[in-house]
Amino acid sequence: MKSQRISPALKVVAFIAAIFVALPLLSIFVRVPWSDLGHMLSQKSTRDALLISLQTSVIAALLSCLFGVPLAWFLARSSTKWLSVLRVICITPMVLPPVVGGIALLTAFGRQGIVGQYLYDWFNISLPFTRTAVVMAQVFVAMPFLVLAVEAAFRQSDKGLEEAARTMGASPSRVFFTVALPAARPAVIAGIALAWARSLGEFGASITFAGSFPGRTQTLPMAVYELVSVDYRLSLVLSLVLIFISIAVLAAMRDRWLAGR
């Protein structure tokens, strides 16, 4: 249904809404102390948080891809009767409040955790409050987004091509890597970008499971949280860095969202 005449009231509301959602970004740009920017970014605490954030979020995004893509494939093609249960469980972290996710990780992998106590007793491995814990928290929160995106792509991809590949002598694994995966590549890339953005902004799960130790586990969002009451201008600068990285991630996905729906 196409119409040139748009209800003016609706137009106004829609316009307000667009501003409403874009405003936070714009206003941070305005408030950032641009003249001190270089100096602030070169401070050790800032650099540490930035590096930790980049390091952990990149690893988390790659791990999400490594485990999430096979999982998505399994969900899309398996015919086990547990499938619906499995899918619900995979999506749970998406609706779980991140703090609860962090607590949950601690109960599983903490020193007295159900898995963690054996890791500690047998291998002397203690996961909480380490950088590994940051990565685990990020994967926990971010992977479901990737799984959902990639599963949808696998589901929509042409099964006929996979069948054809089988009749040509390709084993299931070969079919996956040469036919199914290339077909789902845009979704995989979008999923990685999404997982990365989520990992980068992750706060609740990592602060409960990994804590906020400067130079060790403190990521950008944690640094912003700690700095707000201490050095408000610096926290704005860090927010700016976060925004820039998020926008870069989303720009990489722009084909997807500019395509419309």
Add this chain to the structure above:
Amino acid sequence: MSISLQGTIGRGEFERALNFSVADGEVLAITGPNGSGKSTIIHTIAGLISLRSGQLQSDNITWDEPSTRIWVAPENRTCAVVFQDLRLFPHMNVIANVSYGLRAHGVAKDEAMTRSSVALTRVGLSSFEKRRPNDLSGGERQRVALARALVVEPRVLLLDEPLSAVDASSRAAIRDLLPEVLSSFAGATILVTHDLGDVEAMATRSLGL
């Protein structure tokens, strides 16, 4: 017998009892109206669906026999399919499409490329190697699918409505090409079609459903 099927095929509600065999060098045409299960036969032989009952054998090796739970996976069956909708891989160029089966069978890359080039030349597409399937005409795509099936030197060749995806203008050319290709093919051929002209032009025997 190169291929023999004796049993019941089925998909969903549809079921049908069949009994036929095809020897090397023979071309069996299976004809029938839509919904008579022509494609189901092809898919059953290729291993994409299983028999409801009975036995499917090739060169005295059982491929599918529900009663003994014998089942050979599609990738291990020495047959090749030209699908009705062709199913060329859109993300690969022509030569990669044709060499895919050889690579999957473990043939070294150089040899696979050489053999694929030969196969493409045989169907008259020697200069098309680097093109993408989506840039080709219906007739050209059909030739790629044919080359892709023949290059692995299957024992059984399965053709599912090989002229349906071809526009009228290039149909004559394909119809000339197919008998020529089939006559030099050593194994058994099963040709599914609803066009009696196809039967006359290519088949040595026919089976109506």
Add this chain to the structure above:
Amino acid sequence: MSTPEQREIIIRRGRADTIFRGVIASGAMLSLVVLALIAGFLLFRGLEVFKDFGFSFLTGTQWDAGSGDASAPAHFGIAAMLIGSIVTAVIALIVAVPFAIAVSLFLEYYAPQFIRKPLTAILDLVAAIPSVIYGIWGYAILMPKAAGWAKSLNSWFDWIWIFKVPAPIFDRSPFIAGLLLALMVLPITTSVAREVYSQAPRDQIDAAYGLGGTKWGGIRTVVMPFGRSGLVGGAMLGLGRALGETIAVYLVLNLVFKVNFQILASAGGNVASLIATRFGEATPYELKALMAAGLVLFLVTLAVNAAATYIVSRSRTSA
């Protein structure tokens, strides 16, 4: 192709496939096991505290780790925090849902292509913005402004109980946290509403339009009733998200351990913020209480989300 050669290939392929299948199955099973363990352990740990405090864990408002001995025993009750979470989330929905309806109707039925695409893009983009960004925006820019709005609301509607304040301080109130959350749940609510509205039967809309009505009439009589349950589902998904938000709420809300329904007052509660702020220096016993609080939050969001999923899927199948 000779037979022995072929057999060799089969064996080699079989091994690769076994590995492939193993990787996939173990990846899937790993997630399953981890999540099952997590839910189970959360329940196990949380139950200890429930056993000690019984129902008063849910109804009490005191949160005191005590001194560790009998003279000052620990008291844990999350009523203030839980009710605070719900109050802010409900404010968020009251603000966000009308916007979501307007935006989704506009995008689906009125917007020309050149507006629809960038607007959809903005909504998608916003979904990936870290919540700490919202938090700092809320803290630095929204709060000073919104405190002014709250003051006006208070001066005009003082006679309504929920707009009363005990002291003329308008910072860090549930009202402000709710506004911020409204912004954050708008994208998800809008996208669900859009999806539901887009499935409204076009012929009926056209019929209503053709019967001499306006386009708006068609939307009001056909699209909105059709999409009602879907909209409720979308709103509940937003509610689930608003309930679990941590840092953004923490930055603009004063956590006070007292049940408070006066939304303009500088006192509110939020379970997720409680957990995040207390977790670092909690005593072992308080840790268990925080886990129990996490469990309650988990169950509440799970219930909200399950209800939302059910409502949305029902509205889809009835289409």
